[in-house]
Amino acid sequence: MRTASGTMGRFTGRFLHHILSNRTIENPMADKLAWTGWIVSVQPRIRLTRSFDERAHTYMGYLLCIDGMIGDEERTFLVGIGKAAYQKHQFRAGDAASGMSEPVLNPAMESAEFYKTSKLKLESRGTGQSDSGPPWLAIAPELETYRERGHRRLSAKTYETKCQQCVWGCRMPVEIIVDHWKPNVKRFRFETFCYGPKSCALYKAGPKRTIPGRKGMTFVEEDWIDEQDTAERGPDE
Numbered sequence: 650m651r652t653a654s655g656t657m658g659r660f661t662g663r664f665l666h667h668i669l670s671n672r673t674i675e676n677p678m679a680d681k682l683a684w685t686g687w688i689v690s691v692q693p694r695i696r697l698t699r700s701f702d703e704r705a706h707t708y709m710g711y712l713l714c715i716d717g718m719i720g721d722e723e724r725t726f727l728v729g730i731g732k733a734a735y736q737k738h739q740f741r742a743g744d745a746a747s748g749m750s751e752p753v754l755n756p757a758m759e760s761a762e763f764y765k766t767s768k769l770k771l772e773s774r775g776t777g778q779s780d781s782g783p784p785w786l787a788i789a790p791e792l793e794t795y796r797e798r799g800h801r802r803l804s805a806k807t808y809e810t811k812c813q814q815c816v817w818g819c820r821m822p823v824e825i826i827v828d829h830w831k832p833n834v835k836r837f838r839f840e841t842f843c844y845g846p847k848s849c850a851l852y853k854a855g856p857k858r859t860i861p862g863r864k865g866m867t868f869v870e871e872d873w874i875d876e877q878d879t880a881e882r883g884p885d886e
């Protein structure tokens with residue numbers, strides 16, 4: 650569970666109460682919780698499936714980290730939204746938003762805590778967020794752009810401490826098929842990645858990742874895989 654940065658915490662004061670006092674939080678749909686708050690960050694919502702040395706990405710949409718109210722709780726929480734919803738609202742850090750979302754059914758397969766969002770609304774557009782990074786707080790690019798850019802592994806600690814607000818950071822749920830003859834036997838974990846400029850001064854790769862295979866074999870994801878994945882980009886792109 651990630652936390653909001655201190656800089657965004659200041660937004661939870663008067664304006665949040667203004668939104669709440671002018672909005673009746675009800676739940677007409679049994680499983681949905683109403684939420685409202687300030688957007689701390691927007692990142693891509695991408696799932697990774699691994700099978701030894703093979704990997705495949707599923708581009709599910711975007712992840713909003715919100716500092717505000719979910720149901721009757723005041724806290725920081727993660728809401729997954731689809732590509733079309735993001736294209737419509739173009740959310741970015743500093744905006745105020747609201748909606749109604751369901752708790753995620755399988756937390757091992759989702760970076761979000763809540764999803765299936767309806768009544769999504771931009772309450773107010775934030776000001777004063779700089780587009781210059783790192784971390785980059787601009788409007789997140791198209792999912793296709795992430796796919797084309799490719800990623801490098803990112804140290805989990807660096808992600809936690811430096812990259813949670815950056816539109817180029819991503820914490821992916823990972824599904825590992827250990828034995829392709831038994832595809833129903835799976836393991837799950839989370840991995841962090843950077844889609845940002847290779848020259849980013851905050852970047853740290855962290856340890857190489859290992860993927861378990863059948864009969865006790867292990868695949869080590871070497872550095873050349875990241876280099877190959879991002880070879881089309883110059884250092885500052």
Ligand code: SF4
Pocket residue numbers: 783784785811812815816817818819842843844845846849850851852853
């Ligand atoms: S390392 Fe990557 S995710 Fe982190 S701030 Fe730099 S570009 Fe953003």
